[in-house]
Amino acid sequence: MDGSVGPMRVLVTGGSGLVGRAIERVVKEGGGREGEKWIFLSSKEANLVSAQETRAAFEKHRPTHVIHLAAMVGGLYRNMRQNLDFWRNNVHINDNVLNMSHEFGVVKVVSCLSTCVFPDKTTYPIDETMMHNGAPHDSNYGYAYAKRMIDVHNRALFQQYGRKYTAVIPTNMFGAHDNYNIEDGHVMPGLIHKTYLAKKEGKPLQVWGSGRALRQFIYSLDLARLFLWVLREYDEVEPIILSVGEEDELTVKDAVDAVVEAFGFEGEVIVSFHTNSVWNFKFTPFKQAVKETCDWFAANYDTARK
């Protein structure tokens, strides 16, 4: 157990979000071990932008391990409008969580980056060593640089204090408890919400985007299982990409087809189309994952974030 004494006390920041809720479910369904304590923190319990509130949460819970998910997260347009807010809020959250983890002697922290940390102009295939090799895309540089600084913080903590704090880099994710906002959400939840409404209102489904660009979608429950693996087994400071294999890359058109099929949407679809796999992990088949997510959204429409 990472050299720690006694059972783990794992504090999950961002415990009320898409990934946090998926980890909670995986822990409940057998991923947790006897004696372990899992604490899922929401912003209501502690606003991690505040150093005082972060300290109070660490004093209360005294974690031995931290999964750090909390972040100001948003879709492309919100990022473009609010780069300053994304930069400042996320830098404060990350600095507070990593600094408190160090001060309270947390054995291991697994933070969550995003593929947008990679340089805008890059060569393929992308790997973990390329993160700082050039500026990130201009649209969400505030968010992207704040994520990159987690890696800087982790490396410096290792260099100065020997701390083995690390980070994962997941690709586009989706699943229950996502933010289904059409304007400001990510690709899959936005598409799911739009298709749900088109079916309900008997209207055509209108989709924009590049139908040919390849995306790697990861189901939040698969990501949650991989997070547990990283927490228990991965012993490096260098971040690790969590993604389906290149052979499972999909176009946005493939995603549209899967969502349409999952909802049994029979209306017109108007489409205006203007790396690194992980060991032997068995990913949920894409169509099954989409079906489960759409079923969840339809069943929880009134309370889902949108």
Ligand code: NDP
């Ligand atoms: P969500 O938006 O679903 O959840 C965000 C979480 O962060 C919530 O639990 C929220 O708490 C918490 N949070 C936000 N601001 C604060 C704050 N000031 N203080 C304390 N907690 C706060 O995000 P995801 O689950 O999708 O994302 C988890 C991680 O994965 C993030 O680090 C994100 O950057 C990263 N990521 C996400 C991707 C995606 O496709 N969704 C892709 C790649 C990376 P509350 O709800 O209580 O406000």
